[in-house]
Amino acid sequence: MEVAHDTAEAVRRLLAHEVDLAVLDMPTTAGTLRCSNHWLVAESGNNLQESIDQWYSPQLLEQLRQRTSAKREVRRSPRPVILNSQTGQISQYDALFQHHASTIGWDWRLLAAQCYQESAFDPQAVSWAGAQGLMQIMPGTAAHLSVEGDIFDPATNINAAVRYINELNKTFADIPGQSARIPYILAAYNGGANHVRDAMALTRKHGANDKIWRDVEPYILKLSDPQYYRDPVVTSGYLRGQETHEYVNSIMDRWAQYRGQARNFSKASTPAPAKNPREKTEIRRPDIAYD
Secondary structure (H helix, E strand, C coil): CCCCCCHHHHHHHHHCCCCCEEECCCCCEECCEEEECCEEEECCCCCHHHHHHHHCCHHHHHHHHHHHHHCCCEECCCCCCCCECCCCECCCCHHHHHHHHHCCCCCHHHHHHHHHHHHCCCCCCEECCCCECCCCECHHHHHHCCCCCCCCCHHHHHHHHHHHHHHHHHHCCCCCCHHHHHHHHHHHHHHCHHHHHHHHHHHHHCCCCCCCHHHHHHHHHHCCCHHHHCCCCCCCCCCCHHHHHHHHHHHHHHHHHHHHHCCCCCHHHCCCCCCCHHHHHCCCCCCCCCC
16 A cells, blocks of 8 residues: 555556555546545456445445544553552553563653553553554554564563564664654654654754654644645655644653652662752653753
């Protein structure tokens, strides 16, 4: 599947026989092209249009519309945001977060904050798109990582997520500083690395610094606007930018909350002593520059 920047490109590629069909809103005919139920094909003798008409029935179309409008949520049984505020225990999976986060140099509380955003700590959660388990691993991602074992098993699921995060960390190695890289990784985990790169390209085009998240962040949102996702520098088209934007911000805010409440379970995750009284009480987000 490939994304066309606009209708004109889709039509051109069909007429040039570069693609077999296109899915878009069109009238019933467009020159030598035929359209039915938003599937546009070139006139040919291969009965492709007839096959599509038989499969993509009005009943199927209505079912897809209902699923799209009603199932954009994760089926899950939420747990508390923090399990025990008195002891600082975030979840029953803290030991797993601690162990696996240490393999990639992440704060385990950041991994916990991401897990809550993904599944609310429900190991049996399943999304409308098929993502599974605590960290909502897509089947394609599991196959890519050659995941062994039950994807709903907490240890297996968290391990797979951390391995994927490590890949994204390498993908965005051009972002200087591990802390500065975190929001890019989170955005890519949710929306895809190519879309984040598109937002970075738009940032550069409009004269801002694509290595600073607060400069890139507005263009994540703008990728749901045709004026921007059809820009020639954009390669992957439309993104539900609001969803990815909220995903990143929710995790960063929850991470700050967890750092203020959750105890450390090993010396490796214990922060350095504060240098002054202000640092003892202030919780800072690593994607924001401070004086």
